[in-house]
Amino acid sequence: MEFRHLGRSGLKVSEISYGNWLTHGSQVEEDAAKQCVQAALDEGITTFDTADVYAATKAEEVLGRALKGVRRESLEIFTKVYWPTGPGQNDRGLSRKHITESVNASLRRLQTDYVDLYQAHRFDYETPLEETLKTFDDLVRQGKVLYVGVSEWTADQIAQALKIADEMGFDRIVSNQPQYSMLWRVIESEIVPLSEKEGVGQIVWSPIAQGVLTGKYRPGQQPPAGSRATDSAGGSAMIARFMNDDVLTRVQDLQPIAADLGLSMAQLAIAWVLQNPNVSSAIVGATRPEQVRDNVKAAGVKLDQDVLRRIDDALGPIVERDPAKTTSPNPRA
Numbered sequence: 001m002e003f004r005h006l007g008r009s010g011l012k013v014s015e016i017s018y019g020n021w022l023t024h025g026s027q028v029e030e031d032a033a034k035q036c037v038q039a040a041l042d043e044g045i046t047t048f049d050t051a052d053v054y055a056a057t058k059a060e061e062v063l064g065r066a067l068k069g070v071r072r073e074s075l076e077i078f079t080k081v082y083w084p085t086g087p088g089q090n091d092r093g094l095s096r097k098h099i100t101e102s103v104n105a106s107l108r109r110l111q112t113d114y115v116d117l118y119q120a121h122r123f124d125y126e127t128p129l130e131e132t133l134k135t136f137d138d139l140v141r142q143g144k145v146l147y148v149g150v151s152e153w154t155a156d157q158i159a160q161a162l163k164i165a166d167e168m169g170f171d172r173i174v175s176n177q178p179q180y181s182m183l184w185r186v187i188e189s190e191i192v193p194l195s196e197k198e199g200v201g202q203i204v205w206s207p208i209a210q211g212v213l214t215g216k217y218r219p220g221q222q223p224p225a226g227s228r229a230t231d232s233a234g235g236s237a238m239i240a241r242f243m244n245d246d247v248l249t250r251v252q253d254l255q256p257i258a259a260d261l262g263l264s265m266a267q268l269a270i271a272w273v274l275q276n277p278n279v280s281s282a283i284v285g286a287t288r289p290e291q292v293r294d295n296v297k298a299a300g301v302k303l304d305q306d307v308l309r310r311i312d313d314a315l316g317p318i319v320e321r322d323p324a325k326t327t328s329p330n331p332r333a
Contacts, residue, residue: 001044002300006280007174008199009147011116013076015274016299017047018292019205019283020059030062032287037066039289043296049177049203049283051080051121052106060109068111075116078203079106080151080177082121094124094132103144118145119177122328123157130164137170149175149203154326155190162198173200175280178326180204182213182254182272182315183242186325192278201280204273208284210239212247213269215255219245246318253314257307263298270298272311 003012018040020033040048050063060079067075081102084092092098103118118139124132139145150158150173158176165172176195178187180202187202195202208214242248251265258268273282284295312319 001046001296003046004280005201006117006147006203007195007201009174009201011076011147011174013047013203013281014045014299015281016045016270016296017049017076017078017203017281017283018045019049019285020063021051021054021205021285030065033062034066035289036286036292037063039286039292040296041070043293044299045292045296046074047076047078047281049078049205050110051083051119052085052102052109053080053083053121057085057105057109060106064109064111072112077110077112077115078117078119078149079110079115080119080121081106082124094120094127094135096131096135099132099135099139103139107144114144114146117147117149117175119149119151119175120153121151123150123153125328125330125332129161130168133161133164133168133170137165137168140171147171147174149173149177149200151177152179152326152328155194155323157328158191158198158200159194162200172198175201175203177203177205177283179206180273180276180279181207181209182269182311183209183247183251183319184325185319185321186323189321190323191326192276196278202276202278203281203283204279205283207273207282208266208269209242212239212242212251213254213265215251215265217243217248217251219248219252250315250318254311257310257314261301261303261307263301264294266295267298267301268311270295271301271303272308274298274301275303275308 002015004015006013048063050059052060081099082094085102090097136148148171153176161173180187254265258265270282273279286292
């Protein structure tokens with residue numbers, strides 16, 4: 001495993017991190033989830049990402065139990081706040097009330113006194129940004145949170161938060177967690193340039209495009225039984241944008257590139273996102289320990305410019321680059 005700084009902060013993270021969205025507490029039985037976490041630890045992963053909303057709070061509980069007994073100082077535990085975690089009007093968003101109640105609940109579920117990174121899971125149009133940032137800053141002062149970040153914010157939203165933090169003397173955002181893969185490059189034109197200038201690192205999710213970049217989904221064929229594309233609990237909705245023959249045919253053209261490098265398709269996809277110097281870590285998930293062991297082999301892989309050009313040529317016009325695709329729900333619109 002290799003390590004990178006999280007943005008311009010002093011915190012180092014494993015360049016491949018383990019995430020439990022759509023797995024722990026939902027798709028995967030707890031024993032299997034614990035085996036996946038142990039495999040991650042065995043392979044040198046020290047960074048673990050979750051969120052209060054994953055599996056209706058169960059994912060944090062499973063991760064907390066799986067990491068119990070591991071030296072806390074050797075881990076970087078990330079979680080998030082924003083999406084509803086209860087039926088009440090204040091059980092959501094980035095208000096002082098919800099953030100404060102949510103972080104305390106997350107700490108209980110994760111069985112820890114602090115989280116290394118606390119992230120605003122989306123931008124909240126209904127709460128003043130100053131209120132959100134002041135609450136995050138208070139949590140840092142209390143020692144419950146070491147660093148703060150965001151997820152799926154636009155470049156303008158990140159810039160606004162950084163400006164307020166500088167003016168008010170709050171702790172600055174050190175990270176953004178966007179979707180990023182060979183197929184989904186919407187952060188490259190606006191978010192990455194701003195982040196490089198301001199010292200914000202990307203912790204990218206879905207580097208293998210919910211499994212599409214493994215090549216297991218074939219054009220003109222039904223998805224394999226038990227795959228993400230057949231998961232009615234949420235996985236199939238996320239992957240639907242890629243499940244068309246134009247995309248799947250182009251993805252098959254990546255097979256010879258991976259083969260020439262002695263990599264699996266998944267390893268090639270993860271290595272590709274890690275070529276971006278603004279990426280601090282790529283999040284991988286797993287339903288089986290062997291998937292973890294396969295994915296971590298992408299750590300440290302260097303792809304030369306000729307390989308990157310071959311990938312671009314293979315995928316051609318199917319790549320999504322529109323920065324407007326980074327959005328948060330806006331009830332005021």
